[in-house]
Amino acid sequence: MADQNTTSATPALEVHDLTVSYHSKPVLWGVDFTVPQGTLTGIMGPNGAGKSTLIKSIMGLVEMNSGFAHILGGPLEKVRQQVSYVPQRESVDWNFPASVLDVVLMGRYGKLGLFKRPRKADKEAALSCLEDVGLLPFKDRQIAQLSGGQQQRVFLARALAQDADIYFMDEPFAGVDAATEQAIINLLKKMREQGKTVFVVHHDLQTAPEYFDWMVFLNTRLVANGPTKKVFTQEVLKETYGGKLSLLVQVGDLLAEEGLPPRKG
């Protein structure tokens, strides 16, 4: 649960002047926004807009060139146990020797700390998370024998097992059939009702306004941030998906060529 000094007025996420680059080429440039608690937020934008990079940098998986991201009013280290991350499904090798339950149990490791083995209570918590995503009958299955949608749900169950307040999910709907997508979105909406804040990297504009009550539009820079009703407009969509700013691209290419990271230090 939240710290004593964080109230529901504390924003779930505050990103300030965030710049990230790969091999000196900026992927996110001066991104600045705030999202309140209790929202189901879609992070939207075209391919290569920096959506995944945004949540990876928030989770400390890629280095920031400048700026910071505060979660529940503080740096990640302070609230780590309250934050959970769901990586893209393709980011791991599913041939790893583990059962479905083994993977979901990993969600409990953060709270357990070093050296301690999962206890019976952890196992029970993991099983109940598996039930939430409808995978209980598959608990002993080797993870390679699952379909893509089932693997995605295993990752989701692992995140649920962390019992966090803020969730960052990288494309949880990628390669998932329609029925599974519906089941997942129902689950996410239920989480929002319980007061959790969920961030989802999403592609499909058709479903987006129905799924999310808050949206962040990215295309290397921040295009828009706010409640869906306010920001899901023709104008914003056109600006987000209408192509990159050509001058920004040229300068970015130049930076990469010269090997000069933007705003070093």
Next chain:
Amino acid sequence: MNWLEFITFDNALIRNVVLGSTLLALSSSVVGCFTLLRKRALVGDAVSHSVLPGVCLAFLFQGTKDPLVLLIGAFITGWLSLLTIDLITKRSRIPEDAATGLVLSVFFGVGILLLTYIQHLPNLANQSGLDSFLFGNILSISEKDLYVFGAVAICLLTCVWLFYKEFQVLSFDEGYASTIGMPVKGLRLLLTTLTVLAVVVGIQSVGVVLMAALLITPAAAARFLTNRLGPMVIIAAIIGATAGLTGTFISSAFRTPTGPWIVMALSIMALGAFFFAPKQGILAKWIRQRHWNRQIQDENILKAIFQFQLDNNSNDPVQTETLIKWRPMEAKQLRSGLKRLSSQGYLEQNNGWLLTQVGQKRGERITRLHRLWETYLTKYLKIAPDHVHEDAESIEHIITPELELELEKLLDYPEKDPHDSSIPRS
């Protein structure tokens, strides 16, 4: 050292050497599981080769074969090779596999150079035996040294036991491990150190050239036998230990380096695992295949007799030759199939072949499944009636009774198939 002494464990020193060799192989195999799962097998090979210059340099500087000194030398160049691979990958356009190959050959080349130099030194008394680092010869090791390496091996095992949970997440999903607050950098460093130590320990019995086999083969074989990490580590340990034991045993009889024999033993066990693994093994797959082939053959024969009698409206015994003419089958397979079916009670031989009651039922069921599936394909997949036969020929053998019920219900208990043949009712 003779066989009898060896087997009876009479000689305390021999006993220690054998137990020591077993322990060393075991610990390397356990650490190797994580090397394999983190896809660092080639890197493990590079480290193995790169400890040779360290051993030689340590010997040159200190002039002794004190294992601790050599161990430290090996450890330093082992680590140095990893850092070099890292540096090349990060700072140049050379990809990791090329960088690894490069580092392996350069370090090993320098090692061989130094080794040759040492062997040609005139006045160095106890240089002999240094070349056993190439192919490993634990039989030449002193008892005191054995204790040192044994202690390191036990340290390795303790570390893996303590950090098992952390290494598991690190190997599966490193990014996730860091987001739940695990000290990923430290753990990675620890695991790499363990790998280098496992190599340093393992080369005592296997030597630098073959060390990668001890690191990787037990893990790869174990992966074939199980789908869980815990059992995999234990099986790898058993395979490694068995190879260490038998390899040391055999090499003592032939008075040759231990390394090649240990690796031979490992390879045989690995091959055994690939062939005889209960589910994924080649033999298991072959048996499954044969079982299916037989079942398909049997059911096709029953179906043929059933349909022949139905079409000719007779219950007379069917001759083998008539059957071949009516439904082309290979004569040899047909004869063995007929024999098998009559011994199983599906057929009776009486001036030809007659279906028993159960045989009749099974032939009828296959005919029904065939025609149901054809109907399903034309109705739901909109496939033309002249294209559905081939498909039904294989599907008819695999449909379970539950699916059969569902199929009948879905098609509303049809009377005729797309070719207007009647579908027999169960």
